[in-house]
Amino acid sequence: MSRSAILILIGALAASAAAFAQAPSAEEILDRVDRNAVPGSKILVSEMTIHGRRESRTIRAKSWIEGEDKAFTEYLDPPRERGVKMLKLGDRLWTYSPDTDRAISISGHMLRQSVMGSDLSYEDMMEDRTLRDAYEARVAGDEAVGDRPCWVLELTAKSGDVAYPSRKSWVDKERFVVLKEERYAKSGKLLKTLEAGAVGRVQGRWLPFEAVFRDALKEGGGTEFRILSVAFDAPIPEALFTKASLRK
Amino acid sequence: MIIPKLALRNMLGAGAKTWLNGAVLSMAFVTIIFAQGLYRGFDAEVSKTLIDAEYGGGQYWVEDYDPYDPFTLQDAHAVPAPPLRALIDAGRAAPILIVQGTLYPAGRVLPVAIKGIDPAQRQLSFPTNVLTASGDGIPALIGSRMAKSAGLAVGDTVTVRWRDVRGAFDAKDLEIVQVMTTTAQTIDEGQVWLPLATLREMAAMPGEATIVVLDRDASPVAAAAGWSFQGLDVLLKDIKDIIKGKTIGASVLYAILLFLAALAILNTQLLSIWRRRKEIGTMMAMGVTRGRVIGLFTFEGALNAVFAAVVGAVWGIPLLAYLAVRGLSMGANQGDSFGIAMSDTMYPSYSAGLVAGTTLLVFLITTIVSYLPARKISKLKPTEALQGRRA
Numbered sequence: 001m002s003r004s005a006i007l008i009l010i011g012a013l014a015a016s017a018a019a020f021a022q023a024p025s026a027e028e029i030l031d032r033v034d035r036n037a038v039p040g041s042k043i044l045v046s047e048m049t050i051h052g053r054r055e056s057r058t059i060r061a062k063s064w065i066e067g068e069d070k071a072f073t074e075y076l077d078p079p080r081e082r083g084v085k086m087l088k089l090g091d092r093l094w095t096y097s098p099d100t101d102r103a104i105s106i107s108g109h110m111l112r113q114s115v116m117g118s119d120l121s122y123e124d125m126m127e128d129r130t131l132r133d134a135y136e137a138r139v140a141g142d143e144a145v146g147d148r149p150c151w152v153l154e155l156t157a158k159s160g161d162v163a164y165p166s167r168k169s170w171v172d173k174e175r176f177v178v179l180k181e182e183r184y185a186k187s188g189k190l191l192k193t194l195e196a197g198a199v200g201r202v203q204g205r206w207l208p209f210e211a212v213f214r215d216a217l218k219e220g221g222g223t224e225f226r227i228l229s230v231a232f233d234a235p236i237p238e239a240l241f242t243k244a245s246l247r248k
Numbered sequence: 249m250i251i252p253k254l255a256l257r258n259m260l261g262a263g264a265k266t267w268l269n270g271a272v273l274s275m276a277f278v279t280i281i282f283a284q285g286l287y288r289g290f291d292a293e294v295s296k297t298l299i300d301a302e303y304g305g306g307q308y309w310v311e312d313y314d315p316y317d318p319f320t321l322q323d324a325h326a327v328p329a330p331p332l333r334a335l336i337d338a339g340r341a342a343p344i345l346i347v348q349g350t351l352y353p354a355g356r357v358l359p360v361a362i363k364g365i366d367p368a369q370r371q372l373s374f375p376t377n378v379l380t381a382s383g384d385g386i387p388a389l390i391g392s393r394m395a396k397s398a399g400l401a402v403g404d405t406v407t408v409r410w411r412d413v414r415g416a417f418d419a420k421d422l423e424i425v426q427v428m429t430t431t432a433q434t435i436d437e438g439q440v441w442l443p444l445a446t447l448r449e450m451a452a453m454p455g456e457a458t459i460v461v462l463d464r465d466a467s468p469v470a471a472a473a474g475w476s477f478q479g480l481d482v483l484l485k486d487i488k489d490i491i492k493g494k495t496i497g498a499s500v501l502y503a504i505l506l507f508l509a510a511l512a513i514l515n516t517q518l519l520s521i522w523r524r525r526k527e528i529g530t531m532m533a534m535g536v537t538r539g540r541v542i543g544l545f546t547f548e549g550a551l552n553a554v555f556a557a558v559v560g561a562v563w564g565i566p567l568l569a570y571l572a573v574r575g576l577s578m579g580a581n582q583g584d585s586f587g588i589a590m591s592d593t594m595y596p597s598y599s600a601g602l603v604a605g606t607t608l609l610v611f612l613i614t615t616i617v618s619y620l621p622a623r624k625i626s627k628l629k630p631t632e633a634l635q636g637r638r639a
Contacts, residue, residue: 053356160414160452186418191409217407217419219355 026137029151032176033169034130036205041066044230045076050118051221059116060228068130070241081116085246093122096246103246118223119192119215123163131155131169134162145170145179164191175199175206182216190216203232251540255548258520259555265516266555272512273556273610276505278564280606283498285568285596286576291491292597295484300373301432303483304342304461306468308332308475313458318361321348325413325456331469332460340466342369343457345447349410351440353398360394361439362410364447371461374435378426379443385423386446391436395427402427408440412452420450431591506610509556510617517549517621528625529634542622549618553611572596 024032042065049058060077071088075081083098093106106122115122131137135155143152150170157165166188170180181194197210207227214222239245259266299305313324328336328343335341345364350357365372367379379387385405390398400406402424409419422440430436448454460475462468468477521528531541575593 157416160412160416163411163415163417165416165418185409186412186416187420189407189419191417191419215357217352217355217409218357 023139026139026153027132029139029153029171029176030130030132030135030137030155033171033178034132036176036207037178040233041236042230042232043234043236045228047224047226047228048116048118049224049226050116051223052117053220056221064236064240066236066241072240072245087241087243087246088125089241094243094246101247103243119213119218119220120223124192124213129162134158135167140168142173143170145172148175148179149173150179172199172206175201177206177208179208192216193222202230205232251544251547254544255551258548259551262516262520265519266552269509269512269516269552270555270559273509273553273614274560274564276502276509277556277560277606277610278568279505280502280609281564281598281603282568282571282596283501284495284602284606285572285598286594287491287495287498288599288602289572289595289597291488293591293594294487294491295480297430297432297591298434298484298487299464299480301430301435302372302461303480304371305464305466306462306477306479307483308341308460308462308468308472308477310458311474311476318348318359321346321361321458324458325451325453326474327455328457328460329469329472329475332472332475335462335466335469336460339370340463342366342371342461343444344459344461345444345451345453345456346458347410347447347451347453349408349440351398352407352409353400353404356398358398359438360408362408362447362450363439363441364444365441366444369461371463372435374428374430375426376441379441385421386442386450387425388422389426389428389441390424391433391439392427392429393433393436394439395424397437400424400427410450412450414452418450506613509610510613513549513552513614514617514621516552517545517618520548521545521621521625525628526634528628529630529632532628532630533634538625538628541625542619545622545625546615546619549622550611550615552618553607553614556610556614557607568596568598572598 043063044065045060045062047058047060049056057078059075059081061073061075063071063073065071069088069090071086073086075084085096087094087096087103094103095106096103113121115125134157136158138154138156140152140154143150150172153167153169153171155167155169164183165186166184168182168184169178171177172179177196177199178194179196179199182190183192183194185191193214193216195212195214196208197212199206199208201207207230209227211225212222213225214220308328310324310326312320314320325345325347327333332341332343336343342365347362347364349360349362351360352358365376365379367376369376375389378389388406388408390400395401398406404424405421406424407419408422409417411417422442428436435441442450444457448456468479528541532538572595575595577593578591
């Protein structure tokens with residue numbers, strides 16, 4: 001072998017070793033995703049468009065979220081839903097309807113019901129475990145989603161009490177945002193999909209401003225979720241996360 | 249002996265009036281017996297259907313199970329207590345596991361109760377044996393109502409999603425192996441039946457059940473910790489209450505019928521006393537006591553009930569017997585609109601007690617309305633009666 005050939009081979013090996021050294025591990029990717037998705041606190045105004053078999057309807061809401069355990073949501077529109085509130089404290093959830101002036105605790109099987117006919121259940125919305133806590137991850141490869149290069153992660157639940165035993169996530173290599181996700185049943189059947197749309201940066205964090213959730217077993221256009229405005233690390237009065245605030 | 253003879257002669261002598269009274273009273277007789285028989289038949293039919301299809305000889309429910317609250321299903325499962333396991337092993341009881349799930353027929357979402365039952369069970373009379381069918385999918389048995397609402401037919405494949413005991417989602421395809429027709433919508437609507445072993449595996453609940461159905465001749469076991477016995481008196485209470493409520497409602501109809509019949513008798517008696525006041529005066533003048541005169545008129549009235557019973561028997565027995573054999577068509581799936589296990593044809597059921605009780609009731613009412621106007625005779629003086637004056 002000539003001297004130049006040896007040099008090329010050494011160069012190629014060194015380059016691939018450097019590339020390996022730069023690629024984060026699956027756990028590191030999950031950590032970065034979690035850090036992006038679960039800030040200290042956030043206040044956001046969002047819209048949810050539910051595409052049913054016959055018609056679509058849009059619900060606008062404002063949410064105050066503190067870490068993984070506390071969330072308060074008030075529906076702003078349409079008029080029929082205006083004033084409906086939801087409070088999440090740990091694994092407990094209450095909803096309040098101004099029509100009945102009653103706060104109802106949502107628990108047990110009721111958490112598995114759809115939220116306002118959407119493709120999301122209360123449990124989906126309450127998901128508070130970080131991906132790193134809930135799943136073992138493996139980098140299965142890389143693939144572009146649109147024009148964004150992504151890592152493809154295969155996630156397997158660490159324990160049997162995780163709602164979706166496995167997931168496949170496409171994570172933006174640069175922004176560490178999940179751009180696409182497939183959630184699977186224990187049998188391997190595809191149950192839900194998520195496709196993120198426009199991704200933006202707010203206060204140094206990347207987050208998807210648009211996403212479409214679909215129940216893969218159901219017909220329909222899925223549920224679109226749009227963030228209209230968001231503020232991270234904004235001060236939220238502690239009194240908001242109490243049952244009393246539901247009636248205010 | 250003179251009073252019965254006189255009463256019979258007078259009644260027969262009344263001619264058309266007697267026939268009219270007999271016809272009205274016999275209609276009351278037959279209608280009451282038919283309506284009561286229909287409710288009895290209805291009760292027997294519904295109870296038998298539910299016992300055959302769902303209740304068996306009674307059920308054991310695991311703690312926390314409430315059939316009226318699907319939210320209890322999440323926690324309502326356990327391994328049957330040892331005495332129940334002994335009955336199950338001996339083939340004298342059938343365990344059923346119930347898991348909440350979601351069916352996706354043609355992309356629609358349909359909440360269902362997934363019920364696991366041993367295909368070889370003998371306690372309930374519906375075709376669980378088809379659940380042994382081997383194919384690619386999991387064999388599933390559904391009722392015709394469920395098939396209609398889900399748009400499913402035999403041979404169709406449909407996806408079902410559920411959560412296992414720890415809350416993890418799972419989904420698989422079911423193959424509809426049979427659509428059963430049953431009048432018991434409680435084993436049909438919103439339900440899918442699977443082989444017990446398969447559902448236990450799917451839900452990760454090995455050896456567990458939600459209810460245990462006993463053989464029809466099995467006695468409840470002494471103690472089954474964590475399980476409560478529900479006898480047929482408890483299980484059939486709702487349906488019995490419905491029938492009782494309907495029977496009470498029907499009593500209004502009986503009261504109207506009897507009132508009309510009583511009115512006819514009363515009218516006849518009043519006319520009779522008015523027209524026969526000279527006869528009454530003569531009898532009193534001849535030494536017949538007031539009591540015997542009252543007895544005569546009361547007996548005459550009561551004879552109308554006997555006559556009506558004979559007339560009712562002549563046309564009522566063939567009619568009621570015909571209806572008992574051929575049944576009364578209620579229209580297809582009428583039971584569904586009431587929410588009860590009612591077949592399309594109802595067969596009235598009559599008993600000796602029912603016939604005797606109705607006869608006695610009509611007889612008593614007729615006797616009372618005959619006595620009331622006759623009582624006036626006691627105030628009549630023989631001289632005034634002979635002159636044709638009213639009491």
